[in-house]
Amino acid sequence: MSPDNAATVALVTLVALLAGTPAFAAAATATTATISADGTSEGLANDSAPVRVASIYPNPVPEGDAGEFVVLEAASPTALGNYSITDGEDVIELPNHTVDGRVALATAPNLTRNRTDARILRLNRGLALANGGDRVTLLREGDPVETVAYADAPEGEVATPSSDGVTWRPVGATSFPVVNASNRGVEAFVLPDDRSVPVETLASADERILLAGYTLTSERVREELLAANRRGVTVQVLVDGSPVGGLTRRSAETLDALVASGVNVTTLSGDPGRYEFHHAKYAVVDDRALVTTENWKAAGTGGRSSRGWGAVVESDRIVSALAATFRADTRGLDAQPWRRFRSGEEFDPAETPPANGSFPKRVNPERFSPERVELLRAPDNAEGRLLTLLRNADDSIRIEQVSIGSRNQPFLRAAIDAARRGVEVKILLSGAWYAREENRELIDWLDELATREDVPLEARIADPNGRFKKIHAKGVIVDGEQVLLGSMNWNNHSARENREVALLLEGEGVGEYFGEVFRADWRGGDWRLPVSVLVAVVLGALGALVVARRFEFEG
Missing domain, CATH: 3.30.870.10 (Endonuclease Chain A)
Known part of the structure; x- marks a missing residue:
């Protein structure tokens, strides 16, 4: 029998043994949990309940599993005096505290403080959650509110239930909203x-x-x-x-x-x-x-x-x-x-000297009052928000990136889909030595796709023309008025595994500002001043010529 199947059988056996207990029988009428064929668990969250199970930490890093906790989330101020939790064996009555938002139920607060950002509520005793699989049921006046099941808890990770199943993330990893x-x-x-x-x-x-x-x-x-x-x-x-x-x-x-x-x-x-x-x-x-x-x-x-x-x-x-x-x-x-x-670390002394390039100042900082500013964070919410931004584009998408992870990268696929529905898409990639070859291959593929499907999609490698050395920006402009900038690269690793931070700025002024920068970078060697600036320069030159001729005449 494979380890995965063994884990499945073990958990099913555990469920069967617990089925005779009153708490477990009551829980059977609450939200359900099923065991999938690969041995993972799926818990169905009861989002409509005043209080629900937000996460479970069953397998702490310290020996002896010290520091287990269960996080509850209250949609509004709620007294916990008539609530309890059970694993089918023990029933733990909750203290009569009024909570609002997230609260972590723990027996060892000193081991919990740096593992969750939730308020900590100390319990005199807690559940003995099994690392190999268990069920946690939240009860209100003895009636089940929600049951969450899991299998094979990874060490140091937290289980978060949803309608799609249980998701494991390292303890302390955040789930911030936009x-x-x-x-x-x-x-x-x-x-x-x-x-x-x-x-x-x-x-x-x-x-x-x-x-x-x-x-x-x-x-x-x-x-x-x-x-x-x-x-x-x-x-x-x-x-x-x-x-x-x-x-x-x-x-x-x-x-x-x-x-x-x-x-x-x-x-x-x-x-x-x-x-x-x-x-x-x-x-x-x-x-x-x-x-x-x-x-x-x-x-x-x-x-x-x-x-x-x-x-x-x-x-x-x-x-x-x-x-x-x-x-x-x-x-x-x-x-x-x-x-x-x-302490005890050695650091590589063989490193290149700091960059010391000197470049012209053609774009000054400017102040704006955008209609909307959003803070995005990865891996919490940035991927989904960027995909929504690209999928809602109506007229244009401008992309300035170091590189793109692959032809199947979700952001790139969303941009290509936008081009297929008539949105004008331009992609500018870095010509730095470490990215040039793969960027050229991707651009060739995009050019072939655009020609074959006759879609408004262009891509090229940047020609700095002395204005900078290489592109390191991670920027997107949608419809000329939504600008995304920050640390997130266009690859799945950056969006799903790294801590990244980005801003989404929405407004015509800020869109025009970064749009001008993109246009200049896109033209590269063909640098052109904005028309207003060019007119001012020409008028200034004509004025100087008149003055010079006047001096010559009067002399």
Whole structure:
């Protein structure tokens, strides 16, 4: 018998043995759970109930399974005095507390605090949840409200039930919704044209800086963080502990300097890991949120190499949500203080020198008041929101990316489908050495598809023409007025495994701003000034010529 079938038989046997108990018999009339052929479990959530089971953590990392918990979610303030939970053997009466939102039922709150963002409600005793499979039933006055079943609980992962079944995610992984705000101030900028915005935003901090990134090596950013710390600003930094190729000596020296001055630095590289990479690039500065496509290094926010997009948003809702993201990510089991992470580590000294390119400033930052601003986070909600954006396009889609994961990548397929229904699609990809060959192959395939199907789809590799070195932006413009920018690349790994952060800005002004940048990058060597600017230049030149002729005549 295969292990999968054995697990199925074992769980079915467990269900049969429990069937005679009163609690289990009552539960049979609640939401049902079935065992699929591959041994996984499916729980049907009762979304209409005032209180429901939001998640279960049956197999904690510590030995002895210490730290199990069950999270309930109340749709409105609800007293739990008439509720209980059972695994078919023990029935645990819940304390008579009024709850609103999410609450974690736990017997060991000290082991639960950094595993969930829910309020913790201590129980005198809890369920003994089996790692190999079990059922949890929520009861109200003895009647079943909801039953959730699972099989073969992975260590350190949380089960979340829904109508589609149970989904396992690492403990501490978030499930944030899309957050939106209306008519809020936004400062848009592009790199390398204006590298002042990221640094000046940090320099303006009075109370707090929460800086999150993939890597941090920029000397200018480091100095601004140190200066902020000296003037009493609370400074915290969060970076990935295991970027591709490993942390370099330059990274280690930067983080060492920050920690030595009292800055709180956290790395994500522990076990169990919630994300493959912490790839987000953002900062919360007082009551503003800065989100960019670029890393905190000379090539990125230093303006020394990459084409990047960014925005600074003034919105309490967006700022609060981004700060909550930072707090959640710094409190997981995989989060380690830099000093602890660094102990015994060796860092590669053989690294290329920082980028030091110099590029013209042709696009200045501008301020807008978009009709709508949305904060997206991966893996929580960004993939679904971007697919919806692409599927709802009516007129045009402009895509500026480093590369695209594959021909079957969902974002690309949605863009192709849009072209098939008449939406004009243009895709601009990077010509960097590490992506050029695969980008050329994809472009050839897209060109053949566009010709064969006669659809309005074009793709090309960017020709920077001295305005930047390579594309590192991850930007999309839909219908000329919806702009998505952030850290999420167009591949499934980025959307589903990494921590990514992006902004969706909706408004004609901000759409025109980034649209002009895209048009210039698309033309590449054929750089053209906007008509208004060109007219001003011509008139200025004519005026100068008249003055010059006048001087010549009078002389």
